[in-house]
Amino acid sequence: MRLKGRSAIVTGAGQGIGKAYAARFLAEGARVAVAEVDPGRAASALSELEHLGEVIVVATDISDEASAKRCAAEVNERFGSIDILVNNAALYYDIDNQDNSFEYLQRVFNVNLHGAWLMASAVAPFMVNQGAGRIINQSSSAAYMYLTPPTGNEEFRELSSFSYSQTKWGVIGLTKFLAGSLGKYGITVNCISPGVTMTEATKKIVPESLMGMITFMTAMRKTLQPEDLTGAAVFFASDDARLVTGQVLCVDAGMAMPG
Ligand SMILES: NC(=O)c1ccc[n+]([C@@H]2O[C@H](COP(=O)([O-])OP(=O)(O)OC[C@H]3O[C@@H](n4cnc5c(N)ncnc54)[C@H](O)[C@@H]3O)[C@@H](O)[C@H]2O)c1
Numbered sequence: 001m002r003l004k005g006r007s008a009i010v011t012g013a014g015q016g017i018g019k020a021y022a023a024r025f026l027a028e029g030a031r032v033a034v035a036e037v038d039p040g041r042a043a044s045a046l047s048e049l050e051h052l053g054e055v056i057v058v059a060t061d062i063s064d065e066a067s068a069k070r071c072a073a074e075v076n077e078r079f080g081s082i083d084i085l086v087n088n089a090a091l092y093y094d095i096d097n098q099d100n101s102f103e104y105l106q107r108v109f110n111v112n113l114h115g116a117w118l119m120a121s122a123v124a125p126f127m128v129n130q131g132a133g134r135i136i137n138q139s140s141s142a143a144y145m146y147l148t149p150p151t152g153n154e155e156f157r158e159l160s161s162f163s164y165s166q167t168k169w170g171v172i173g174l175t176k177f178l179a180g181s182l183g184k185y186g187i188t189v190n191c192i193s194p195g196v197t198m199t200e201a202t203k204k205i206v207p208e209s210l211m212g213m214i215t216f217m218t219a220m221r222k223t224l225q226p227e228d229l230t231g232a233a234v235f236f237a238s239d240d241a242r243l244v245t246g247q248v249l250c251v252d253a254g255m256a257m258p259g
Contacts, residue, residue, distance in 0.1 A: 004029030007079035012089025014041025016199035020226030026053035034059035062115030066108035072122035143168035179246030195252025204225035219254025
């Protein structure tokens with residue numbers, strides 16, 4: 001058990017990759033708070049996870065400052081510390097890729113990027129007091145894909161907002177700025193960049209017709225399962241990574257290969 005006695009917040013752990021992070025952290029001996037905006041997803045995750053260890057649900061909207069602060073205070077109160085924050089939640093299953101309005105672009109930024117900042121800001125005072133903490137952000141191979149997939153209609157109509165990809169590129173920058181400012185307090189900040197992972201969200205969002213092409217774009221000709229990502233999160237949260245900060249680890253079967 002590599003995380004015995006640690007307490008972790010996993011945002012968006014109501015389904016998909018976040019739920020897999022929560023399950024693995026519990027198996028590694030951590031106490032886990034599922035910080036989720038959707039009550040139905042939170043309840044169903046709780047019933048799947050509770051046999052694995054000490055897990056609680058904290059109703060949280062990461063894009064709301066007061067809600068993020070309430071989440072941190074409640075987890076600290078109930079667990080006695082906040083050792084790990086996994087900023088996993090994002091608009092992905094629920095994203096509207098057809099909405100190119102500026103208003104919607106701001107909404108996606110408010111959740112996917114600013115939500116990660118709000119959660120980091122909410123937990124930072126507790127981690128600073130402890131003199132230790134781990135923040136793990138979640139980017140995406142979509143951050144590195146600068147060409148949008150062919151639509152069959154190349155006539156210019158309107159510029160896409162690239163909302164999801166822009167926010168995921170922003171998460172990489174946020175990781176480095178947070179790492180730079182929180183390192184002196186014993187807090188590391190790192191980032192996982194998953195490749196295409198076969199969650200319900202991917203099945204809904206990525207057209208079936210593109211899956212073959214996307215798989216071909218990986219060195220290993222593979223898509224991922226949520227469980228394939230959990231080892232990277234455990235590494236960043238564990239003592240093995242105590243001097244690793246500001247890093248992005250692409251777990252994507254060899255798709256982005258930056259750096
Ligand atoms: N699945 C993939 O292929 C893939 C690839 C790269 C990166 N990612 C990233 O991994 C993360 C999880 O992906 P997933 O496939 O499980 O997505 P998902 O959409 O199924 O899960 C996201 C979870 O976040 C929750 N959430 C949304 N807005 C929230 C808010 N304001 N406050 C709190 N919770 C909120 C949702 O209710 C949901 O439970 C996301 O950050 C996604 O961008 C996914």
